Amino acid sequence: MHPFFSSKSIFLLPKFQNSTMTIHTLLFASLLIFSFIHSCRGGNKDRLFTELQNLIEVTTKPMQDGVVLEAGKDMVTVKWKLKSSAKVDADATFKTIQVKLCYAPISQVDRPWRKTHNELLKDKTCPYEIVSKPYDKTPQSLDWTVELDIPTGTYFVRVYGIDGDGHEVAYGQSSDEGRTTNLFSIQAISGGHVSLDIASILFSVFSVVSLLVFFVKEKKKAKLEQRE
Amino acid sequence: MEVEGKGGEAGTTTTATRRFALPVDAENKSTTFRLFSVAKPHMRAFHLSWFQFFCCFVSTFAAPPLLPIIRENLNLTATDIGNAGIASVSGSVFARIVMGTACDLFGPRLASAALTLSTAPAVYFTAGIKSPIGFIMVRFFAGFSLATFVSTQFWMSSMFSGPVVGSANGIAAGWGNLGGGATQLIMPIVFSLIRRMGATKFTAWRIAFFIPGLFQTLSAFAVLLFGQDLPDGDYWAMHKSGEREKDDVGKVISNGISNYRGWITALAYGYCFGVELTIDNIIAEYFFDRFHLNLQTAGIIAASFGLANFFARPGGGIFSDLMARRFGMRGRLWAWWIVQTLGGVLCAFLGQIHSLTWSIVVMLIFSVFVQAACGLTFGVVPFISRRSLGVISGMTGAGGNVGAVLTQLIFFKGSTYSRETGITLMGIMSIACSLPICFIYFPQWGGMFCGPSSKKVTEEDYYLAEWSSKEKAKNLHLASQKFAETSVSERGRASTHPQT
Numbered sequence: 001m002h003p004f005f006s007s008k009s010i011f012l013l014p015k016f017q018n019s020t021m022t023i024h025t026l027l028f029a030s031l032l033i034f035s036f037i038h039s040c041r042g043g044n045k046d047r048l049f050t051e052l053q054n055l056i057e058v059t060t061k062p063m064q065d066g067v068v069l070e071a072g073k074d075m076v077t078v079k080w081k082l083k084s085s086a087k088v089d090a091d092a093t094f095k096t097i098q099v100k101l102c103y104a105p106i107s108q109v110d111r112p113w114r115k116t117h118n119e120l121l122k123d124k125t126c127p128y129e130i131v132s133k134p135y136d137k138t139p140q141s142l143d144w145t146v147e148l149d150i151p152t153g154t155y156f157v158r159v160y161g162i163d164g165d166g167h168e169v170a171y172g173q174s175s176d177e178g179r180t181t182n183l184f185s186i187q188a189i190s191g192g193h194v195s196l197d198i199a200s201i202l203f204s205v206f207s208v209v210s211l212l213v214f215f216v217k218e219k220k221k222a223k224l225e226q227r228e
Numbered sequence: 229m230e231v232e233g234k235g236g237e238a239g240t241t242t243t244a245t246r247r248f249a250l251p252v253d254a255e256n257k258s259t260t261f262r263l264f265s266v267a268k269p270h271m272r273a274f275h276l277s278w279f280q281f282f283c284c285f286v287s288t289f290a291a292p293p294l295l296p297i298i299r300e301n302l303n304l305t306a307t308d309i310g311n312a313g314i315a316s317v318s319g320s321v322f323a324r325i326v327m328g329t330a331c332d333l334f335g336p337r338l339a340s341a342a343l344t345l346s347t348a349p350a351v352y353f354t355a356g357i358k359s360p361i362g363f364i365m366v367r368f369f370a371g372f373s374l375a376t377f378v379s380t381q382f383w384m385s386s387m388f389s390g391p392v393v394g395s396a397n398g399i400a401a402g403w404g405n406l407g408g409g410a411t412q413l414i415m416p417i418v419f420s421l422i423r424r425m426g427a428t429k430f431t432a433w434r435i436a437f438f439i440p441g442l443f444q445t446l447s448a449f450a451v452l453l454f455g456q457d458l459p460d461g462d463y464w465a466m467h468k469s470g471e472r473e474k475d476d477v478g479k480v481i482s483n484g485i486s487n488y489r490g491w492i493t494a495l496a497y498g499y500c501f502g503v504e505l506t507i508d509n510i511i512a513e514y515f516f517d518r519f520h521l522n523l524q525t526a527g528i529i530a531a532s533f534g535l536a537n538f539f540a541r542p543g544g545g546i547f548s549d550l551m552a553r554r555f556g557m558r559g560r561l562w563a564w565w566i567v568q569t570l571g572g573v574l575c576a577f578l579g580q581i582h583s584l585t586w587s588i589v590v591m592l593i594f595s596v597f598v599q600a601a602c603g604l605t606f607g608v609v610p611f612i613s614r615r616s617l618g619v620i621s622g623m624t625g626a627g628g629n630v631g632a633v634l635t636q637l638i639f640f641k642g643s644t645y646s647r648e649t650g651i652t653l654m655g656i657m658s659i660a661c662s663l664p665i666c667f668i669y670f671p672q673w674g675g676m677f678c679g680p681s682s683k684k685v686t687e688e689d690y691y692l693a694e695w696s697s698k699e700k701a702k703n704l705h706l707a708s709q710k711f712a713e714t715s716v717s718e719r720g721r722a723s724t725h726p727q728t
Binding site: 113148196197201203207214215222 | 299342430435441462
């Protein structure tokens with residue numbers, strides 16, 4: 001009887017467990033540190049979107065109306081300014097202005113990673129930043145080329161007024177409250193290339209052909225051995 | 229100069245001119261397991277087979293860690309992602325069942341390499357998909373490669389003898405399953421390397437898929453070039469020269485499927501291995517979305533789940549063997565049920581935790597339990613049937629994937645349940661589906677709650693009952709006889725059963 005747990009292998013087993021345990025402890029420790037830093041950055045977690053005032057007027061004009069914009073090629077002109085109905089000095093706290101590209105409800109259907117949450121830190125409606133610049137009282141305009149990594153979908157633009165602490169204090173958007181009007185569509189790049197397709201075909205053919213070659217070789221070998 | 233020795237069921241001694249690097253038994257199966265050796269043919273077969281299985285796992289689960297990018301490129305909905313996840317594990321349900329027979333007919337070397345090489349195109353073509361349907365199709369076909377699990381177990385059972393076959397099987401399976409974890413680390417790293425070389429996000433992920441595809445192809449080549457089906461040679465040659473007795477395939481299948489224990493192990497495996505597969509599919513996205521981590525960090529955390537397989541699954545197998553030494557088969561069953569149920573409890577907990585740190589801690593502990601349960605399952609499976617070992621293994625293996633399909637269908641498709649709720653419900657279902665383990669009963673050894681039969685059934689009675697008297701007259705049952713003799717160890721130390 002040759003037992004698996006011979007004296008040599010008993011030393012092997014704890015060795016494995018120790019090295020994996022060390023790796024796990026290190027991983028765990030580094031993640032603890034990471035999450036500690038992460039949670040410190042949290043700040044005030046309860047800031048809600050509904051607490052913000054709609055003080056900014058935003059208009060968007062796609063390069064061509066009624067046409068789906070192509071990522072990497074087409075442009076959208078975004079204009080924003082403080083609403084004329086706003087009180088004097090309503091923008092006193094604004095330090096930075098952040099212009100973001102946001103999903104319309106139709107692009108959020110069955111996609112929980114794009115869900116709208118009232119808590120500003122949880123909200124996933126506006127993941128893409130168009131521009132972030134210091135606040136200027138004068139009306140602003142920007143010609144923005146749709147970036148290459150924007151996915152296919154229907155969008156609007158939202159502008160946040162941010163104070164010195166980095167907290168949003170006011171907003172404005174190019175669409176209505178229900179986010180149904182004045183939307184524009186973007187078509188993403190496919191990311192595919194002819195060279196990739198050719199490479200796929202080449203490698204696949206290579207795999208299948210080599211399998212057949214091996215099979216034929218095996219059969220020949222077997223026939224040879226049978227004859228012996 | 230090597231001479232063909234007579235191996236297999238005939239049982240006569242080998243000619244002495246054949247030399248092996250490791251000590252072997254009468255069937256030329258190795259009686260020891262030396263991890264750091266690549267000696268031909270035993271240890272070489274081990275390393276080739278676990279590595280090939282590992283590569284197949286890497287390919288099958290290469291998409292999940294990159295889903296945050298892929299879902300935007302292909303405009304996928306949560307329903308599409310759920311369907312693709314189901315597709316990725318459903319293909320190999322059928323493939324695993326067929327693989328056992330394929331190994332019997334062609335040998336594990338050719339059967340596994342054929343599967344690996346014919347599914348590699350699915351991985352390569354992932355680079356060119358443009359729609360949700362394309363995504364579902366490539367994941368479906370790539371997933372067939374998980375049937376190399378059956379060929380791994382088959383090959384190890386042909387190369388290693390009784391006292392070490394459990395460990396060989398457990399380590400090979402565990403290190404293969406490791407691929408599901410490793411891929412969560414590998415793919416984001418490969419992706420960011422390619423991005424750094426200048427590709428856009430939506431192109432970089434496509435190029436990244438060539439890496440698992442290449443590894444899959446190369447591992448199959450290694451198996452074909454350096455591997456050998458049996459200690460004495462390859463199947464093809466030995467079959468034709470009449471050395472191996474062939475059993476009636478129909479009888480083997482009907483004998484296997486009529487054994488109720490195989491169905492229970494299939495269901496239970498569906499809720500340990502099935503849970504593992506489901507987690508491999510959803511965990512990276514879960515951490516990415518719920519805790520707002522970046523792709524690499526979510527990948528590292530997701531990887532640590534699958535990486536526990538390095539020691540957890542082999543550990544389960546070894547624990548099963550340890551329990552058997554003292555308590556016999558009843559010990560194996562109790563250990564399996566307790567570990568698997570605890571895994572389910574931890575899974576239910578995981579969904580309820582709101583903090584990142586605690587989620588990681590619970591997930592790590594949960595991973596050890598669920599993977600050990602997989603190892604414990606295959607501590608019991610080899611004893612359910614000797615004649616239809618391949619069928620029972622195939623059923624159990626397939627059952628694992630069915631569990632993954634069902635779980636993803638019920639809890640992780642579309643937006644019906646949030647991911648967290650899905651994870652909790654999966655844990656509860658795990659606990660429920662582990663209960664049938666209590667009903668496994670061996671008349672010669674007992675079950676969890678009952679001792680051995682009062683009719684004093686022996687191991688020989690149990691295993692030879694699988695053969696008819698006509699077949700016994702032809703001496704087809706001799707391997708089962710030998711197995712029955714060695715399985716007396718499943719009575720445990722404390723048994724008062726009289727020795728026959």
